[in-house]
Amino acid sequence: xxxxxxxxxxxxxxxxxxxxxxxxxxxxxxxxxxxxxxxxxxxxxxxxxxxxxxxxxxxxxxxxxxxxxxxxxxxxxxxxxxxxxxxxxxxxxxxxxxxxxxxxxxxxxxxxxxxxxxxxxxxxxxxxxxxxxxxxxxxxxxxxxxxxxxxxxxxxxxxxxxxxxxxxxxxxxxxxxxxxxxxxxxxxxxxxxxxxxxxxxxxxxxxxxxxxxxxxxxxxxxxxxxxx
Numbered sequence: 001x002x003x004x005x006x007x008x009x010x011x012x013x014x015x016x017x018x019x020x021x022x023x024x025x026x027x028x029x030x031x032x033x034x035x036x037x038x039x040x041x042x043x044x045x046x047x048x049x050x051x052x053x054x055x056x057x058x059x060x061x062x063x064x065x066x067x068x069x070x071x072x073x074x075x076x077x078x079x080x081x082x083x084x085x086x087x088x089x090x091x092x093x094x095x096x097x098x099x100x101x102x103x104x105x106x107x108x109x110x111x112x113x114x115x116x117x118x119x120x121x122x123x124x125x126x127x128x129x130x131x132x133x134x135x136x137x138x139x140x141x142x143x144x145x146x147x148x149x150x151x152x153x154x155x156x157x158x159x160x161x162x163x164x165x166x167x168x169x170x171x172x173x174x175x176x177x178x179x180x181x182x183x184x185x186x187x188x189x190x191x192x193x194x195x196x197x198x199x200x201x202x203x204x205x206x207x208x209x210x211x212x213x214x215x216x217x218x219x220x221x222x223x224x225x226x227x228x
Contacts, residue, residue, distance in 0.1 A: 001028070001030065003027075003029070003030055003031060003032035003189070004030060004031055004032065004085045004086055004189045005032055005034040005082065005083045005084050005085050005086070006024075006031040006032060006033050006034065006084065006085065006086040006087070006088060006185070006189065007033075007034065007035040007036070007037055007079050007082060007084040007086070007087050007088070008020055008021075008033060008035070008036045008037070008049075008087075008088045008089075008090050009036075009037050009038070009039075009075075009087060009088070009089050009090065009092035010036060010037075010038050010043055010045040010046075010090050010091050010092055011038060011039055011040050011043055011091055011092050011093040011094070012040070012043055012044065012045060012091050012093070013043075013044040013045055013048075013091070014036070014043065014044065014045020014046075014048050014049065014090060014091065015045075015091075015174065015177075015178065016090035016091060016111055016177055016178065016181055017036060017045050017048070017049065017090040017091075018045075018048055018178075019177075019178040019181055019182055020033065020088060020090065020181060020182055020185060021033055021048075021049065021052050021054065022182075023182035023185075023186070024182075025052075029182075029186060030186050030189040030190040031086060031088075031185055031186060031188075031189035033054055034054075034055065034082045034083065034084060035054070035055050035056070035057060035078065035079070035082040035084060036049035036054050036055070036056045036057075037056070037057045037058070037059060037075065037078055037079070038056070038057075038058055038059075038092075039058075039059060039060060039061045039071075039075075039092070039093075039094055040058070040060065041058045041060055043058075045090075045091075046058070055082065057078045059071065059074045059075050059078060061094060068097055069097065069099070071094075072096065072097060072099070072100045075100075076100070076103065085107060086107045086108075086109070086185070086188065086189055087104050087107060087108045087109070088109050088110075088181075088185055089108070089109065089110040089111070089143070090111065090181075092110075095147060096108075096143070097145075098145040101143055101144060101145050102145075104143075106142055106193075106195060107188075108142065108143040109140060109141070109142055109143065109153065109184070109185060109188055110140070110141055110142075110143050110148075110150070111138060111139070111140050111141075111177055111180075111181050112124070112138065112139050112140075112141065112148050113125065113138050113170070113173050113174070113177065114128065114136065114137065114138065114139065114148075115135070115136065115137040115138070115139060115155055115157060116139040116141060116148055116149075116152060116155075117148075117149075118133075119131075120147055120148035120149070121147060121148060124136075125166045125169045125170045125173065126166045128160065128169065129160070129164060129165075129166060129169065133160055134159065134160050134214040134215070135157050135158070135159060135160060135212060135214055136157070136158055136160050136169060136173060137155055137156050137157035137158055137173060137176060138155065138156055138173050138174075138176050138177045138180065139152055139154070139155045140152070140153045140154045140155070140180055140181055140184035140185075141153060141200075142188075142193075142195075142200060151195055151198060151199055151200035152199075152200060153184040153187065153188065153193065153200050153202065154180045154181075154183070154184040154202075155180070156176035156177075156179060156180045157176075157212050158172045158173055158176060159212065159214035160214065187202050187204075187205065192204055192205075
C-alpha cells in the first residue's frame with residue numbers, strides 16, 4: 001500500500017494533530033505524516049510533533065507584514081520540498097486565499113468545531129449556547145475558498161446540556177473531533193472520496209442507524225385539569 005505523504009498545519013497546541021499522528025503511527029494507515037508546519041514559532045504542537053519524530057517547520061506569518069500571497073508561497077515551498085500530497089488543517093488560524101485553496105483542490109482538509117453549515121467562523125461553542133441549540137458538534141470537510149465551506153466528509157454530534165458552559169461543551173466536542181478526523185483523513189488518502197454536485201461521497205462507509213435526540217422523548221404528560 002502506498003501511504004500518501006501528508007502535512008499537518010497548526011497554530012497552537014495541536015490536539016487534533018496528535019490524534020492524526022497517533023493514527024498514522026500504524027503502518028496500515030494510508031496517510032504518512034511527513035511534516036508539521038506552523039505559522040507561529042511558539043506553537044506547542046511543534047514540540048509534540050518533534051517528540052514523535054516528525055519533521056517540523058515554521059513560516060511565521062508576521063514576517064510577511066500582511067502579504068498573504070508571499071506567506072502562502074513560502075508555505076507551499078515547504079510543502080513541496082517535503083513531497084506533500086495532502087494537507088490537513090488542525091487548528092491553523094489563518095484564512096487561506098483562493099489561490100492556495102485551488103492549488104490543493106480536494107487535497108486540503110479541515111476540521112471545524114460545529115455542525116456546518118451552522119456556526120462558521122470563531123467562537124462556535126459560545127454562539128451555539130447563545131442560540132439555544134440542543135445538538136452541537138464538529139465537521140471534517142474539504143476546503144473551499146469561503147470560510148468553513150466545502151464538501152463534508154464526516155460529522156459528529158453531541159447533546160447540549162442545560163448546565164453546559166463554553167468550556168464543558170468544547171471539551172465534549174473536542175473528544176469527537178479526535179474521533180472522526182483520523183478516519184476522515186484515511187478515507188481521503190485511500191481514494192475513497194469522490195465529489196458529486198458539491199457533495200463528498202465516501203465509499204465503504206456505513207451510516208449508523210441510531211439517532212441522537214435531545215431532550216430524549218418521554219411519556220406524554222396528562223393534560224392539566226381545567227379550573228372550570
